[in-house]
Amino acid sequence: YHHHHHHHVRVRLKRLFFYTVVRFLAKYENQINVFSELLDELPDTEEPLWILGQRYDVRAEKSELLSDVRSRLWFTYRKKFSPIGGTGPSSDAGWGCMLRCGQMILAQALVCWHLGREWRWDKDGRHPEEYRRILHCFLDKKDSCYSIHQMAQMGVGEGKLVGEWYGPNTIAQVLKKLALFDDWNSLAVYVSMDNTVVIEDITVKCVRSELTPRWKPLLLIIPLRMGINHINPVYIEALKECFKMPQSLGVLGGKPNLAYYFIGFIGEELIYLDPHTTQLAVESEAGGAVDDQSYHCNRSPHRMKVTSLDPSVALGFFCKTEEDFDSWCGLVQQEILRKSRLRMFELVEKHPPHWPPFVPPTKPEVHTTGAEFIESTDKLFESEEEFEILNV
Template identity: 30%
Template sequence: MENKGTDEVEKLKTKFLSAWHNVKYSWVLKSKTYFSRNSPVFLLGKCYHFKAEDEQSSTQICSGEVCDASPATGGGVEAFRKDFASRLWLTYREEFPALPGSSLTSDCGWGCMLRAGQMMLAQALVLHFLGRDWTWSEALTIQPLDTETWTTSAAKRLVASLESSLQGDRPSDLGPQLQALGAQGGAEEADTHLREVYHRTLVSWLGDRPQAPLGLHRLVELGLSSGKQAGDWYGPALVAHILRKAVEEAKDHGLAGVTAYVSQDCTVYSADVIDIHRSRVAGGTDAPPLSDSRAVIILVPVRLGGEKVNPEYFNFVKGILSLEYCIGIIGGKPKQACYFVGFQDDSLIYMDPHYCQSFVDVSTSHFPLQSYHCPSPKKMPFTKMDPSCTIGFYSRSVQDYERISQELSKVLQPSAKEKYPAFTFMQGHGGDYNLTAALTTEKKEWPFIRDPRAAAATSGDFVLL
């Protein structure tokens, strides 16, 4: 009886904490984001122009709507809105099945870096299966985020949840509601239909259930081996390694053609990446190989300065986010993660996971997709960016990687002021440079800190500014 009482108290504490985080982060939402009409906007390698016919100096994106702007050649406001809203948005969720090793049914307040990592991974999968030009047909119909309405509904859910706990009842099943929102008819062309099938499949892989190969439950499970528990805060470097394991160990056949690589000590070893590309994709125990090459998601944990980002790296970040094969950057403010997808002038454009939404059962046939797409971009000055981050790239083949490494090497060339690159490419394998020294949990979190017991410095060594 005593254990049962303790469990009930813990459940109530969890609900109160979750509700507090819900209200806390709801006020963080901004209803307006301003963009200059006279400067290009870059979003994951695409460039948009908001040039207007009138003399106003700013374009306002308010609650997902861009006002009073005329699109210019090469893509305008509407094209940007549709592109941004088509990116997959992973946020805090509540009332999902308990996470491994805990009784937590929400990641609100601590899971933002894992969610940012999921968003970057989702963009890589979109490039792999759908291509960079893909946009969701319903992207411009997403309802705006309403802070006041959301906060009111959160309070109502809290009261109902507490009443249910005190009465010993379970919350109502969401399944019938989700099925009632079924998909549209099959009048679309076959190609469009196939793309929507891929779209829905990608979201299901990232869903909040234990069976999802890239879902929060799986990421938390993999984090346990690094000493992280559900409820702990994860850094961008550790999340990179967790994402790599999740992709490598995914059992879903659809993910067999893609894997991941994490750089070592801010160095990408080309021979390692090429070997991964050339590793054959098995078609099953009795089936012939499906392919002689695999796509590689390249993740590079870096630190762009000391306590703050060194301003000399601002242009580097802009250059990275201007590349079509870049899948974004996970980082953010100290202890507040976000997913950077673009920039305009001296501000970063990002997707914010700090918004708690209800659990969606992605195992149903026609679960709603709207909550996985964000209508409202947010901006943040470069100066507020935390220096610790992980940069991601997608490489489809060996030839693709050779082109990427050549182009990135140019972007990484240090200027007169910027003496050292954020990371570098080297020929050969990482093992050739004796990088196998044991790492503590702390050093796994900060891979750019070299082990003093390691071998003598190589030509690829550098000191961060």
């Protein structure tokens, strides 16, 4: 009897597991590789694993590595927040993945600035006040500075309807504009044009001005197209170098209409945080406390072959001080510009004379009711063709 009973329980459990997986896969039909990821932990290898400028030995430093990943602010789809613009969507499931990735890269910049790259999240809730303030910037309500509400409405000015999918370049433009409304952080956001970072424009116009001669912390975003339909393998080593730099904020990208926040790599695989899970919106309690458990990803990180990356990406870097920026320029010269046959991007001292003059961002007038949200999904999957092709 005993054995027989166990056999039944086992069969039932197997069946239950199978149905759970089938349901899970049905829900995430666009994530074909999800099944292998569920079963798959970190690889057992001597190769170093890099996360946002930090190097790890997978075997010896597994718990440190997981704690680092878990400490990143993780933003996902949410549902049941107050409607965007009063009459718009109350969930961003299906369209907000790149906006969530944009939130993650910006949150990482703010964490590096206020808490430091070495800061770790404590799940029992003992946090510095700055951590709480950073999280508040991203809550799903209209008056949070970098909320899904603010981002979607700022996107209307970039020609995107609320509910339309954004590419990496659009999200960079939205972050640049929203940063101007942030009263707490005077963050300078520079988005490169034509794969070219202009040192003079950053130092003279962006992080300094007549009014503030001292250096403002810099969020540097470099939108790139690393190939035509697939990533050109010549860029892969340079891409890895970006994750090794201490200034690294990772990379926005993914696959068409599927955005991920890439935070590192091991061997030929990229490591990323995935926004494609829908959680309930979180209300902040009296006194501004927030239950923040759902803002930290509690599992082994996702991995993806670097060759499956869509060629449209945006690289992110954070330079808190002018020394950080100088050292970043040095690393780019040495690791990216000198070594590669095909340059990933250019770094130039002076503003190119044939370019229009560089205009530092100023606060735009925001006129939107939120009624401009998308009515049908037909528009959702037109791919973004706003990138110049690199180095043709």
